[in-house]
Amino acid sequence: MESAVSYFGLTKRFGDKVAVDQVSLTIPKGGFFGITGPNGAGKTTMLRMTTGLLRPDGGRVVVAGHDVWLDPVAAKAVIGLVPDQPRLFPKLTGTELLQFTGQLRGLDRTQVRTRAEELLGVLGLAADATTLVADYSLGMTKKLAIAAALLHRPLVVFLDEPFAGVDPVSRQVVETILGRYAAGGGTVVFSDHAMDVVERLCQNLVIVNDGAVLAAGTLSDITNGRRLQDVFVEMVGGAILADGELSWLGSSPDSN
């Protein structure tokens, strides 16, 4: 199996807390790969180290044959990234942002213009192409960040909770675009809490908790015919209300 991303003992500590603990993992080339886990599990830290934004304390990450921390420029050239909170230039319009992003990535101006127009059109941002990013809603900003991440046709695209704040119609569009990208040989790696999304899109996934890998492999191997939600809660462990806890919520409002 050809790999898109390989982790070799990746480790990150913040003070006493181990955010990512000796993660060794292979993400196959092509298709969707899901990284899932509860809040604070280390998903974002893992993605930041994978995309050259946070230096690991130990271990290596190789993306499309490039060691991210030995050759970050080459690695970033084949990576597309959509962070959970995209930092885009607020005083540029949508079109301008894509144009400058493309040019900073060394793309030809005409090529950038054509791709930008297409992406904005497909993502439903054409009408707001000349609006400043500062005036975009969260969902529009997310879509623009996705366009910026796909503009240079990366080999692997990483998305940190890409569907948060995106309306159902746009979500469908984004899923279709990413699906087409994956069908063309691209690899989509994304983190998400929404188990239904992960279950629907991903052929492979990893479940992390406290920085460690709990399970990794194909969806069918991990779920074994059960719902991913149930498997996830079972592995991670969920808080269960004891008898009597929050009982006031179930009482009549008149009893206030």
Next chain:
Amino acid sequence: MVGVFARLKLRTLYNLARTGRWPALAVVAILLIVGFGLGASSLARLVVTRVDGDPLVVGIIYSGLALMWVVGPIVMASIDQTLEPRAFENLPLDRLQIASGLAVAGVVSPGSVFTLLLVAGVASGQTSAHGSGAAASMAWLAAILVWVLCLLEARFLTTFVSDMMRWRRGREIVSLVALMLLVVPGLIPITFVDSTNPDFGWMARLVRFNPFGLLAAVSGNVAAGEWVVAVGALLLGVVLTGALIAGFGWALGRLSIQTGDTAGGQKLSSTGLGLGSIGRLSGPVGAVAAKEFKYLRRDLRVKGQLFASVLIIVGLAYSAITGQLGPWAPMTVSAISFALVAPLMFNTFGLDGGSFWIYVLTGAPGRKVLAGKMVAYLVAATPVLLIVTALLAWAGRSVSYVLAGFVTALATSALFIGVGAVIAIYAAYRLPEENLFATKTAGQFRVVLFGLGGFIVTGLAVLPVGVGLVAAWAVAGASGVTLGAVVALVYGGGVMATGLWLGGSLFDERAVKLIEILDGE
């Protein structure tokens, strides 16, 4: 690649002027900076020519520029992302490309143009004063070097603090240091306002013997035949340029090897800059006050203000020890007191976008909301004002200064609050209904109006009240000061009461409208 960065910066500036929320303001700001630069350049040329190229005068200009380029870019760092190295972190650019790109983005800025114009005016003045070709050439060389040093120090510092600026505690520490750098030179004139025998010698030495002061003296040294000193100063400037370039590169490299956000945040959070609790408050007024006070405790401006107040108190103490308080003391007290409490008012009555609408949803009466805000403001402001005025009373050996300072500051604040409450609520009230919950837009709209209103009210309140007190002091002595302060309190209090009443009415009308909308849905 450098060209792309330059175009990116130009496009950002153009958009700011073309389609920003405050296009007119942006254009005016840019025109003002450039226009002010031309004016400053001409003035600098005139002054330097008139004082025959006095290195102390030029040193003050150059050192002032250097200071502005330390503080300004840090304060503006979160505003202009084209200067923020982290904005380019996911692009396949190497360190040299990012460094040169950021440097170019720094050059393409109104501040850079202003600085270039100013140093050109200075060099032109020195050329006129010193005559000889060699001295003129050296003056221009030194001026260009000062410009380059200013730009480089800004890039180095903003890159150096880039990681810290991503965290609240980090931003607080950086801003406090920047504030201190601004306040300390600002204190120097204050400390000598009332001093009978001020010693300016140490200031002159500070200005003359820093690298920028030495560059200021280059042309004069050449004219006097002191070539070794002149060349030495230029060499020092070149070495400093090299050091800043190296530092900039190092700071950029350091970004990628930081131990990470959380570690930095954890480390910074242990520095203990938080203020204490004010205890329990109850009822609608108390609940609003508690919420507002919590916000004040978490606001950077409040902490900066308290930190600045310590510095100002030190300045006042120095002034009191070294000299006698004169007739300008009440004016000084008024201005200082206002400066101390102004940030609290901004926070409580204007800049918090959701500050009013969150209360609309609770159905709390408008006047009680405003009263709660007032309680929070007074709880936070009173101790600071008391410390300053008590110190002044001790220094002036007169109780009347306590009343003058404290009452004047309260009156000024009251005036500000009254007008500010009306402006802020009216601004939100006039927003289209579809923007009712668009707190970002509402907040920014209020910032403009409140900011403009703030300047006007400051001018209306501080100056007449302060000048009136000075006049009263001059005419009737200490008792006149007290009388003037009481008049100021009545005046300011009256405006505050009117403002709270009007503001409360507008607030409640808007609440009724909101309820109608919600019922309709």
